[in-house]
Every structure is written in structure tokens, then in C-alpha cells.
Amino acid sequence: MKLYGYWRSSAAYRVRIALNLKQLSAEHISVHLVNNGGEQNSPSFHQLNPQHLVPAFVDSGEQGELTLSQSLAIIEYLEEKYPQSSLLPSHIEDRAIVRSMAQAIACEIHPLDNLRVLQYLVKEMGVSEADKMRWYHHWIHVGFSALEVQLSQYSGRFCFGDTPSLADICLIPQVYNAKRFNLDLDAYPNIVRIWHECQQLAAFANAAPEQQHDAS
Amino acid sequence: MKLYGYWRSSAAYRVRIALNLKQLSAEHISVHLVNNGGEQNSPSFHQLNPQHLVPAFVDSGEQGELTLSQSLAIIEYLEEKYPQSSLLPSHIEDRAIVRSMAQAIACEIHPLDNLRVLQYLVKEMGVSEADKMRWYHHWIHVGFSALEVQLSQYSGRFCFGDTPSLADICLIPQVYNAKRFNLDLDAYPNIVRIWHECQQLAAFANAAPEQQHDAS
Incomplete structure (x- = not known):
């Protein structure tokens, strides 16, 4: 398996966590999102993902080489192909909540x-x-405020009960971004608590941007 | 089942198509997104969805009443609970592409x-x-250009082969929006072709905004 990503890409960070939770290894190939006008805009990357976004994911499938874009589609694929350490609960209703x-x-x-x-x-x-940063903070605040309500109903140690799931996989990179841009998280006690829980797990800690070979 | 939606909401439109394809009926409850400062912002709707977005979906589950937000989560729930007329192919790799x-x-x-x-x-x-409309068109063009490449590889009558799927469920409401705001679709022959195919199916035609009881 090959994961084309970038250390600071949230969507690539999600896939890294999923791979780690499932103890799957992939070759990590860096696509620098800033240098040279963004390497994701190069003709060679276009062949991998015409959306010009990371991550792109390649696996040797039954029908030849499979190339996928969109982090949640990649993670659902990993979940179906490698069901160990499931990233979704077993009950249909619980899966829907996650x-x-x-x-x-x-x-x-x-x-x-x-x-x-x-x-x-x-x-x-x-x-x-300045307005760009206001925009950035605004959408995190709007989203985290609503998520905090869901977490007060469903969270345990993690977003849904006591097992890390697809919800934590999405949450942690988003919190990383919020922290990077100095967003005040005091209003989100469940989110902060879950962030700390996840940092205790090697699958999350090893997926962090600063741990990647292309971090600078 | 109850679907809280709005005739012009793309995300509610997706769920309507999914329900129709599976021949499931739900009570449709209108949440007017413009009147009264947006009914989705009311305290009573907050109880249903703290994200203040439509659709919200309610089903009587095994653990009591289940309330769900996010259209794709709702549709995956319908797919798992009511597998008839599947919205995803059976093969893992094909599901990932869709x-x-x-x-x-x-x-x-x-x-x-x-x-x-x-x-x-x-x-x-x-x-x-004027710039708002430029923004609106820009993101559809960027997205449709990339999707057109995927469709040239995977589409048949529909987005993936000859069976309508989750991909068509997302595409048709997006094309509706593009047409509503006079976006030129000439550069997207596969998208236009699939749009016409889908209009032939009652499941899509009956889900169209103008067919809803709250259309005005």
C-alpha cells in the first residue's frame, strides 16, 4: 500500500491513524502542498488524483492496482478489507452515530x-x-459546539464509548489544526479530554504531523 | 421514519433519493431554511440536530428513538438496515470507488x-x-472537472456502471444546484448524460425539489 500525503494534511493524518490502529504498514510518499506551487497540482499527481488533493492511496487490488481519493472512502475501504481493530462499532445504530x-x-x-x-x-x-483567520476559527467553533453536544451524549473515553473509532480519527487532526492556529478550546471539555486520551495511544501519537519524515 | 428537510436542501434531496430507491417511506417535515431567520436555528430544532442543519432523520431503533444528522451517515444507515436495492456495489474495491x-x-x-x-x-x-456567485461556480467547476475524469473511467449508465448508487445520489442534487445558478455544464458530458439518465427514474424524479410539498 502507498499513501501519498503531507505531514500537515488533516485528511492524510486521518488515514495514518487508521492504518496505525489496524497495524497496517504503507509506504508514505510526501506531496509538498506549498513548494513549487503545490506538488499536488503537478501533472504526475493529476494521474493519481484529478482532485489535486491529498491523500491519494494505492493498493494492489483483485482487479489490478486500485487508486483511491477521499480520506473517509479510503478508511471505509481499509475497514472492509482489514476488519481487525474495527473503526466502527458492530451495531448498525452505533455505526450511524459514529x-x-x-x-x-x-x-x-x-x-x-x-x-x-x-x-x-x-x-x-x-x-x-485577519478575516481569513476569523473565518478559520468561526467554522471550527460552529462545528465543535455542535460536536460537543453529541459527545456529551455518546462519548466515553473516546468519541463513542471506550473504543477509538472513525470519529476520533477525524477529531484529532481537526484539534491539531485548531491548536496550531491558537483557537481557545476551553468551551469544549469533551473534545479536550478525548484529545488527551488519544495522545496516550501510539496509533495516534505516531501519526502526528511532527512525527512524519517530511515534517519541517 | 421522519425526515426533517427542506425542498431545496441538497443534503435532504440526497436522502429523499435514497429512500425512494429503497422504496421506503418516511414522514417529510419541512424546516424552512430562510423564514424566521431560518427554522433550523430554532431551539426545538437544536434538540434534533445541534448542527442546525438539515436533514435530520429519526427512526425507531432497537435502543429507543434514533436521531441522526449528516446525509451520508443517514444513507449508510439505510443501506445497512434495509439492504434491498443496494446503494453500494458488492465488491469492496467498487464500494470504495463509489x-x-x-x-x-x-x-x-x-x-x-x-x-x-x-x-x-x-x-x-x-x-x-457577484463574487459570491463566482465562488459558488468556482467550487462546482473544480469539483466537476475532477469528477468528470473519474466518470470517464468508471461510469456506465450511471456514475459507477449501470446501477444507480450513492455517487448518483450525491451528483444529482449538485447538478440541480449548478443548473439553478446557471452554471455552464458543457465541459462535463458524462455528468450531463448521467443527469438525464437519472431523471428517467421515478426515485430521482420524485425526489426533486419542485416535487416536494414545501416547494414554493
Whole structure:
């Protein structure tokens, strides 16, 4: 398996955690999102992912080489192909709750604070750097406020009960981003508590951006 | 089952198509996204979904009443609970491709063009109405250009082969939005072709915004 990612990419960080939780190894190939106008925009990367986003994931499948984009699709693939250390609960209703929490981050927070979106805000919409940061913080606050309500109902040690799941896989990279940009997390006690719990696990700690070979 | 939605909400539209494809009926409850400052922001709706977004979905589960948010989580729940007329292929690799296409829309296009985001752009970022439309079109173009490449590889009558799937469920509401805002679709022949195919199916046609009881 090959994972094309970048140390600071939240979506690649999610896949790294999933691989670690399942004790799967992959070759990690760095795609620098800033240098040379962003290596994700190169013609060679276009062949891997016409969306020009990391992560891209390659596995040798039954029908030849399988190339996948979209972190949650990659993680659901890993979950189905390698069911050990499941990332979703076994009960249908519980699985739905976990997916709902994961998507509350992956569909409502992260897409708005993605690098290319921030770049477009400044370069094309004429938004100032200060307003860009206000935008960035705003969508995390909106998303975390709602997630905190769900966590008060469903969390145990982790987002859903006492087992790390797809929800934690999405949450931890988002908290990393929030911390990186000095967002005050005091209003989110469950999120902060779960962040600390996850840091205790090697699967999460070893997936952290600063632990990657391309960190700078 | 109850579906809290709004006729023009793309995410509710997705769930309507999924219910129709599976021949499931639900009570449709309208949450007006514009009137009264947006009914999704009311305290009573907060109880259903603290994210203040439609759709919200309620089913009587084994552990009492189950309330779900996030359209893709709702649809995966329907898929697992009511496997008839499957919305995902049976092979693991094929499922991954379908989810990847669905998320290319649900995680990369729609979140950026959502109502609350457009409102925030104008009211808080000071973006003009003209630039707001440029933003809106831009993210659809970026997303559709990449999707068109995937479709040229995987599509048959529908996004993946000859059976409608989760990918079509996400695509058709996004095309509806593009058409509503006069986006030129000439560069996307596969998308336009699949749009026409889907309109032939009652499950899609009956889920269209104009067919809903709250359309105005």
C-alpha cells in the first residue's frame, strides 16, 4: 500500500491513524502542498488524483492496482478489507452515530478551512489575512459546539464509548489544526479530554504531523 | 421514519433519493431554511440536530428513538438496515470507488456552497454578491472537472456502471444546484448524460425539489 500525503494534511493524518490502529504498514510518499506551487497540482499527481488533493492511496487490488481519493472512502475501504481493530462499532445504530460525528467534522469543518479554500479567499475574494483567520476559527467553533453536544451524549473515553473509532480519527487532526492556529478550546471539555486520551495511544501519537519524515 | 428537510436542501434531496430507491417511506417535515431567520436555528430544532442543519432523520431503533444528522451517515444507515436495492456495489474495491465519488461532491463541493457559508461570506467577509456567485461556480467547476475524469473511467449508465448508487445520489442534487445558478455544464458530458439518465427514474424524479410539498 502507498499513501501519498503531507505531514500537515488533516485528511492524510486521518488515514495514518487508521492504518496505525489496524497495524497496517504503507509506504508514505510526501506531496509538498506549498513548494513549487503545490506538488499536488503537478501533472504526475493529476494521474493519481484529478482532485489535486491529498491523500491519494494505492493498493494492489483483485482487479489490478486500485487508486483511491477521499480520506473517509479510503478508511471505509481499509475497514472492509482489514476488519481487525474495527473503526466502527458492530451495531448498525452505533455505526450511524459514529459516521455522523465523523462527517460533522469531515463535511462541515475541514472543507471550509482547507488550504486551497483559504488561498482562494485571500487571492480571489480579497479577504484580509485577519478575516481569513476569523473565518478559520468561526467554522471550527460552529462545528465543535455542535460536536460537543453529541459527545456529551455518546462519548466515553473516546468519541463513542471506550473504543477509538472513525470519529476520533477525524477529531484529532481537526484539534491539531485548531491548536496550531491558537483557537481557545476551553468551551469544549469533551473534545479536550478525548484529545488527551488519544495522545496516550501510539496509533495516534505516531501519526502526528511532527512525527512524519517530511515534517519541517 | 421522519425526515426533517427542506425542498431545496441538497443534503435532504440526497436522502429523499435514497429512500425512494429503497422504496421506503418516511414522514417529510419541512424546516424552512430562510423564514424566521431560518427554522433550523430554532431551539426545538437544536434538540434534533445541534448542527442546525438539515436533514435530520429519526427512526425507531432497537435502543429507543434514533436521531441522526449528516446525509451520508443517514444513507449508510439505510443501506445497512434495509439492504434491498443496494446503494453500494458488492465488491469492496467498487464500494470504495463509489464512496470516493460521493465524497468528492459531499466533502469538496457542497460544503463550500452551502447556504450558511454563502451568508457568512457576504455578511462577515464583505464579499459582494457577484463574487459570491463566482465562488459558488468556482467550487462546482473544480469539483466537476475532477469528477468528470473519474466518470470517464468508471461510469456506465450511471456514475459507477449501470446501477444507480450513492455517487448518483450525491451528483444529482449538485447538478440541480449548478443548473439553478446557471452554471455552464458543457465541459462535463458524462455528468450531463448521467443527469438525464437519472431523471428517467421515478426515485430521482420524485425526489426533486419542485416535487416536494414545501416547494414554493
